Amino acid sequence: xxxxxxxxxxxxxxxxxxxxxxxxxxxxxxxxxxxxxxxxxxxxxxxxxxxxxxxxxxxxxxxxxxxxxxxxxxxxxxxxxxxxxxxxxxxxxxxxxxxxxxxxxxxxxxxxxxxxxxxxxxxxxxxxxxxxxxxxxxxxxxxxxxxxxxxxxxxxxxxxxxxxxxxxxxxxxxxxxxxxxxxxxxxxxxxxxxxxxxxxxxxxxxxxxxxxxxxx
Amino acid sequence: xxxxxxxxxxxxxxxxxxxxxxxxxxxxxxxxxxxxxxxxxxxxxxxxxxxxxxxxxxxxxxxxxxxxxxxxxxxxxxxxxxxxxxxxxxxxxxxxxxxxxxxxxxxxxxxxxxxxxxxxxxxxxxxxxxxxxxxxxxxxxxxxxxxxxxxxxxxxxxxxxxxxxxxxxxxxxxxxxxxxxxxxxxxxxxxxxxxxxxxxxxxxxxxxxxxxxxxx
DNA sequence: TAGATTGTTAATCGATTAACAATC
DNA sequence: TAGATTGTTAATCGATTAACAATC
Numbered sequence: 001x002x003x004x005x006x007x008x009x010x011x012x013x014x015x016x017x018x019x020x021x022x023x024x025x026x027x028x029x030x031x032x033x034x035x036x037x038x039x040x041x042x043x044x045x046x047x048x049x050x051x052x053x054x055x056x057x058x059x060x061x062x063x064x065x066x067x068x069x070x071x072x073x074x075x076x077x078x079x080x081x082x083x084x085x086x087x088x089x090x091x092x093x094x095x096x097x098x099x100x101x102x103x104x105x106x107x108x109x110x111x112x113x114x115x116x117x118x119x120x121x122x123x124x125x126x127x128x129x130x131x132x133x134x135x136x137x138x139x140x141x142x143x144x145x146x147x148x149x150x151x152x153x154x155x156x157x158x159x160x161x162x163x164x165x166x167x168x169x170x171x172x173x174x175x176x177x178x179x180x181x182x183x184x185x186x187x188x189x190x191x192x193x194x195x196x197x198x199x200x201x202x203x204x205x206x207x208x209x210x211x212x213x214x215x216x
Numbered sequence: 217x218x219x220x221x222x223x224x225x226x227x228x229x230x231x232x233x234x235x236x237x238x239x240x241x242x243x244x245x246x247x248x249x250x251x252x253x254x255x256x257x258x259x260x261x262x263x264x265x266x267x268x269x270x271x272x273x274x275x276x277x278x279x280x281x282x283x284x285x286x287x288x289x290x291x292x293x294x295x296x297x298x299x300x301x302x303x304x305x306x307x308x309x310x311x312x313x314x315x316x317x318x319x320x321x322x323x324x325x326x327x328x329x330x331x332x333x334x335x336x337x338x339x340x341x342x343x344x345x346x347x348x349x350x351x352x353x354x355x356x357x358x359x360x361x362x363x364x365x366x367x368x369x370x371x372x373x374x375x376x377x378x379x380x381x382x383x384x385x386x387x388x389x390x391x392x393x394x395x396x397x398x399x400x401x402x403x404x405x406x407x408x409x410x411x412x413x414x415x416x417x418x419x420x421x422x423x424x425x426x427x428x429x430x431x432x
Numbered sequence: 433t434a435g436a437t438t439g440t441t442a443a444t445c446g447a448t449t450a451a452c453a454a455t456c
Numbered sequence: 457t458a459g460a461t462t463g464t465t466a467a468t469c470g471a472t473t474a475a476c477a478a479t480c
Contacts, residue, residue, distance in 0.1 A: 009471065013421055014414035018398065035437065043398055048473060051438070063438045063479045080417050081424030095345065099315035105373075105396055109416050129311070149423065157321075174423045176416070180321055182234065182259055190426060192419040194412060198230035200325050200392070201296050203408040205229055207365065207390045208297030210406060225447065251461065264449060267462070279455040279462040 008056040013080075015053055018043065020076045020108070027069040035066040077108075085110040088176075089143060091163050092154035093118035093133050096178055100154055102129035113152065115142065140170040149173040157181045164191075224272040229296075231269055234259065236292045236324070243285040251282040293324075301326040304392075305359060307379050308370030309334035309349050312394055316370055318345030329368065331358065356386040365389040373397045380407075 022042050026034050036054070040047040054067065059075040061067040077083050090097055090113050101113050116128045117136040126133050134142070142148070151167035153160055153175060160179035167175060174190035177183055180197050238258050242250050252270070256263040270283065275291040277283040293299050306313055306329050317329050332344045333352040342349050350358070358364070367383035369376055369391060376395035383391060390406035393399055396413050 010418065011471075013418050016421075017396070017411075017413040017417045021396070037437085046473065047437095049471095052440095052472085055439075061438055064436050065480075066437070079421065079424075081420040084424070086420065086423075095315040095318040099311040102311040103412075105413065106416065109413070109420055111416065111420070150419070173426065174419055176419050180233070180237070188426070190419060190422045192415055192422075194415045195233075196319075196410060197233040197321065197325070199408055199410045200322065200327065201233045202226065202229050203366070203390055203392050203406060204297040204302065204325055204327070205232075205295065206406045206408075207302075208295075208300070210389065210404070227447075253461085262449060263461095265447095268448085268464095271463075277462055280460050281456075282461070 012053045012056055015049075016057065016076050016080055019050070019053065020073060020080075023069050023073045023076070027073065032069055033062075033066040034069055034072075036061075038066075080109070082109045085112060086150050087112055087114045087146065087148050088150035088152055089113070089115055089117060089139060089148050089167075089172075090131075090152040090154060091117045091136060091139065091167070092156075092178075093120070093123045093128050094154065097154040098128055100152060100178070101131050111150070114146070114148070136166075139166065143167075143170040143172060151175050153177045153179050153183075155179060228269045228272055231265075232273065232292050232296055235266070235269065236289060236296075239285050239289045239292070243289065248285055249278075249282040250285055250288075252277075254282075296325070298325045301328060302366050303328055303330045303362065303364050304366035304368055305329070305331055305333060305355060305364050305383075305388075306347075306368040306370060307333045307352060307355065307383070308372075308394075309336070309339045309344050310370065313370040314344055316368060316394070317347050327366070330362070330364070352382075355382060359383075359386040359388060367391050369393045369395050369399075371395060 019039060022039055023034070036047040036050040040050045054061070054072065057076055057079040059067065059072050088111055090100060093116050097116060097118075101116055106112075113131060116131050116133045117139050118124060118133055119136045123133050124135050143151075149172060151172040151174070153163050153167075155163050157179045160177065160181045161183060164175055164177070164183045164185060168185060168189060174192070175183065175185070176192050176194060178194045180195045182193065183191055185191050235255060238255050239250070252263040252266040256266045270277070270288065273292055273295040275283065275288050304327055306317060309332050313332060313334075317332055322328075329347060332347050332349045333355050334340060334349055335352045339349050340351050365388060367388040367390070369379050369383075371379050373395045376393065376397045377399060380391055380393070380399045380401060384401060384405060390408070391399065391401070392408050392410060394410045396411045398409065399407055401407050
């Protein structure tokens with residue numbers, strides 16, 4: 001707010017939730033202050049990196065004392081935009097959609113999936129994790145009326161791009177894409193890919209390398 | 217196999233599945249050769265990076281002609297360990313577990329979830345996406361008998377570490393962790409975190425920055 | 433004051449990008 | 457041959473890590 005919004009590194013940004021979680025745990029133990037070293041130790045990470053990351057988020061500590069646990073939690077949440085609650089629409093009522101609709105871990109982030117959309121008549125009208133499943137044709141109208149800004153894509157890969165296009169036409173500002181496909185989208189729209197395939201590739205390649213080493 | 221196994225960058229590794237997918241598409245169009253530039257254009261990426269990545273995976277192209285589509289697909293699959301099929305055990309039969317058990321996108325990677333484990337008596341004995349749900353106490357014995365090397369964690373955060381410990385005692389060599397918590401594990405074990413929180417943090421922080429900019 | 437920890441600047445490291453030579 | 461594209465080495469860029477000054 002008072003500080004100029006410097007561009008912070010993507011990698012740094014992605015470490016923030018871990019910091020938040022550690023602070024949450026430490027706070028629940030009744031501890032009021034914590035040093036970067038203590039935070040870093042929990043992940044076998046460099047204390048300097050923690051300090052830099054927190055600085056980037058605009059959090060301030062006190063020399064000799066450390067960072068105030070609750071204040072720093074608030075600061076991270078503020079930085080990540082987790083203090084404003086976000087309503088989101090989810091498209092795709094399959095297995096993955098069901099998991100996302102029912103997942104409770106998004107709560108600290110203030111993310112609430114308020115409705116699910118699908119084009120399968122058998123699913124429409126039912127509930128998914130307590131949320132109504134609606135005809136995908138209703139997305140646009142409802143998104144505009146409710147000022148929903150986040151769209152979550154959990155459809156098969158071949159339908160991902162058209163779903164994204166539809167979302168953008170509906171005024172969606174940010175897309176969280178779980179389909180294994182890169183989306184093309186206009187400049188200025190926030191697109192975050194949550195495709196699991198890179199993670200699986202890393203796992204299996206490392207497992208293979210390990211095996212190859214053992215054979216040698 | 218013939219080449220020394222150089223350490224390849226993590227980021228490069230994670231780009232491999234996209235290359236494989238593009239090659240798959242191009243191959244299905246009947247095209248036999250493809251240049252790095254053509255691959256790169258699909259992601260608005262640098263052609264040099266594609267070339268470097270493929271080189272790192274041990275794939276070879278032909279000057280003036282490009283990379284042979286099918287050969288390069290095979291090369292990437294080989295590099296990622298996708299030619300050997302992997303059986304995996306999944307622990308946690310909740311929403312997320314159901315999504316993973318039913319997800320078909322793991323097939324190109326040769327990953328098959330053969331059994332699901334849980335400690336909730338109501339779930340045990342049922343099927344999840346066609347796979348049997350078993351008592352978690354049976355994990356160890358079955359894993360050793362079936363030589364299963366990959367364990368997938370889809371339990372709540374507070375149970376993640378004990379699940380990991382149990383897996384490692386059972387001889388599991390690689391853990392794919394979907395719980396939002398870093399795991400501590402001995403050197404040499406492959407642990408890949410698929411926690412969604414960093415992805416969500418990136419999304420919401422960027423959305424907030426965008427909004428802040430518009431206000432100015 | 434002394435000492436611990438932050439804040440900040442400098443050095444290192446690695447990944448990405450650019451340049452150019454090799455090749456079919 | 458000429459030209460397109462690979463293969464490879466060099467330059468740039470950015471992120472991580474180290475060093476040290478500032479501060480309570």
